[in-house]
Amino acid sequence: MNYALLPAICCYLIGSAAYAGFLFRQKNGYNQLAYALITAGFVIHTLLLAEAVLRAGTIPVRNLHETLWFAAWTLAFVFLVLWWKSRLKILGIFAAPLITLVAAAAFFVPDTAADIETSLTGFWLIVHVVVIFIGEACLALACAAGVLYLIQERNIKFKKHRFFFRRLPSLELLDNTGYQFVIIGFTALTVGLVTGFVYAHSVWGRFWSWDPKEVWSGITWLIYAALLHERLVAGWRGRKAAIFAIIGFAAMLFTFLGVNLLLEGHHNEFTRW
């Protein structure tokens, strides 16, 4: 366990607590405090990551520990940027604990020495990894918006006007925000897949090799593609869109972790521990 990670994780943890305080007390001070704490955690996180990059000479995603640590960083990055753009305060209630959870998971997973057969350098590979991670973080937040939408929709449908009804924003805002997150995430996912093909072609001489990770990435991509297509053509909005954003995220999680842990393939080494 690398104790140098703790300051960043602590910032995230206290930030999450401050968001919980915001949820209950509805004071803007809590919200600002939480945002400041997440930002502070992110700055520390960035410094640690920069140091790791210098030490490794490439992006540090060579084992599960490094992958999770990097995933938490992209989540924090995307959250800070999207929060700033969308001003959807309530999103932090979901995002901050998620960042904390992933960062804490990285802390507890042992950092075993990595022996990667294929080289982890090269422009295409770095773009592939970074863009895919950013896309996945966006889609995680889209899932959060979807969950909040479903909660609020249920409140309105079943005439429950208690806790969450008052605290959550309008359906329209949640729906739009989720939609925008999906667009950004889907775009990043597409770019990430394409760069992955290019890299695969340069290393193995073929774009697609029916590797389980590739197959599941394809499935995830298709789910989001269907969601966007149906939204544009048939007006899939609201409840259906929210459910699909959640299903898509579940598929993505499986692609990210499940495939590596349960199935075999050439992405395996990155999550070995």
Next chain:
Amino acid sequence: MNLPVGSPSAETRKFPGKEQLPEIVIAGISHTSAPVELRECLAFSPEESRSTIRELRDHPKIREIVILSTCNRVEMLMTAHDPQSAIQHVEAHIAGSRNVSVARLRQAMYTYTGADAVRHLFRVASSLDSMVVGEPQILGQVKAAYKTAVEARATGVILNRLLHKAFSVAKRIRSETGIGDRAVSISYAAVELARKIFGRLEDKTVLLVGAGEMAELAVEHLNRSRSSGALYVANRTFSVGVELARRFSGKAIDFEEITQTLESADIIISSTGASDYVLTRDQVRPVMRKRKNRPLFFIDIAVPRDVDPAINRLNNAYVYDIDELQGVIEENMESRKSESARAERIIDEAAFRFQQWYDSLDVVPTIKDLQSKLSTIFAAELNKTLHFLDHLNQDDIDALERMNEAVIKKILHDPMQFLKNPGSHRDKSLYIDLIRNVFNLEEE
């Protein structure tokens, strides 16, 4: 130290009666004390309160006066040296001008003096004493009442300060407690719900089916937050629809056109006298597809209901009938009650602070504060100076300190004489307040 002022009791003995500040008095009636017949009989129009203020402010028993008159209350807020006779005078004045017997008036009237009056005013301005707790209009009404009194030059130091405190307390309660942010009328509740569904209402299209007071109220409420959206009115009697449409600058449509209009409408307010559903699920279902699933919000104010409740089961369609809106209101009322406990704490605190200020508005405490301020300054400066004068012995230092005290005494002599007797017909509290402000004695 030799103080140039005596103890407060000695001071009051020297100037019997004169030393006292005028007391704050409230005499009034409200929905809690008087039936509506009496309230409407006593209510002042803006012109009437203007002229009444002018008549009452010149009365020797009354120093300052503000008249607050709303549909639920009439209150006279005054300062007077002799509260009882001021109240009697006001009672007689109202009874005389309103043709009500003094006995009947006295039966319905409540009076508060001193700290109780302060608390009462704070509660009124913060809408804790309103019929509908938390309703937002009262603060504006208190402000308007104060403005009228100021224009008539009927307020002085005490009421100016008191009213400004009341405004800031009301604002603080509004922002720090949830007392004002929940809907308590049907039309308001409907608008709040619409906001939770659509977010912004500016460009939303409204369809009003049928007519009725509550439905029209809801449209009016909606219109306050709409700007560019269209408004359609459908009525069985087309001419009535045309008339309503003209009032809300909308467009009258035929009853048969409703289904078609649903494609563009977002909020449907229905209140017809029909005995059967006017809008059914089979009618709305195909429309949702054409709308590309943009949400539809049905507000059904009619009894028996106009909108098939099964529509609520369609995706992105929401139906609220009158009972459900009533349910929203009741929940809101509940939580307002618990919020008002927090508001009372804020009021207690503010009333306490005001009392402190009021108590300081006397000659003795002001002179004392002024004296202690000067002593602090002199002592600090003397200390600084002595720091560089090591060669002085204790006797020299004592001499300097005695000089300090003498200087303070001399400086304070004239202001003290002036404050004790600023001349006849002068408002002493005005000068005391001025001195407190000039020397910044409120800091702490």
